Amino acid sequence: MTVPDLDVERHGLDRIIAIMARLRDPVAGCPWDLAQDFASIAPYTIEEAYEVAEAIGNGDFGELRSELGDLLFQVVFHSRMAQEAGHFDIADVIDGVCAKMERRHPHIFGTAARAADADAQKADWEAIKAAERAATDGAVSALDGVATALPALMRAQKLQSRAARVGFDWPDLASVRAKVDEELAEFDTATSDIHRVEEAGDLLFVVVNLLRRHDIDAEAALRAGSAKFERRFRAMEALANGDFAALPLDAQEDLWAAVKVAERISAPAAPRPGEA
Incomplete structure (x- = not known):
């Protein structure tokens, strides 16, 4: 397999492909890059x-540009290793995703009618994906294609959404809320560690369902909650001047309350009706 010359004046995808090829050159490449495989890079x-998601959440477009480059490099890295093994190369990856986008947008690249709105279009997209899975994998379950490697909350929400599309869902929000109480009671009455872990999973799963019914992304909500806790905890530590761990719990809770008050005072006022 030939390694392309690295032209420092080259820009775009060709240049990053050439850089990756040089890094993986079996004779003169980088020892660390050569030692990697798909599992170690994943x-x-x-x-x-x-x-990338963090840069978007922070509204930092300079950082977003940088992180998107890092993510692109990961795609090139995996593609190069696949090319070396004789599976596919970056051109195949690009051709594949282009064909997929055209196939899944028949209202743009074909003759299908344009959907009425984004929700209807999402439903069409999912129907096309399901048909593709059935044609290529013989998939028959509504849950097929939900990756097991997804973060747990995200996967739970996707599984529930898939089940709901075929009618397997609670009839109303009140039923979901009642199930939360039921699962919490079962967790409280668990009689062993194994039983408690099982009930904890059930409780988390139904809480995700409750959030889904409110159109709340469970993964994003927990990420935001964790960020809030971290921000407030660090603020408490700052107020304690390095002595936070030595404080009794009631004093720590006083600091927590003070931080919350300070956040409310510093937060921009919500616009009054007619001002938004």
């Missing part, structure tokens, strides 16, 4: 995707 790919 955690970095996931990490880069989350860093």
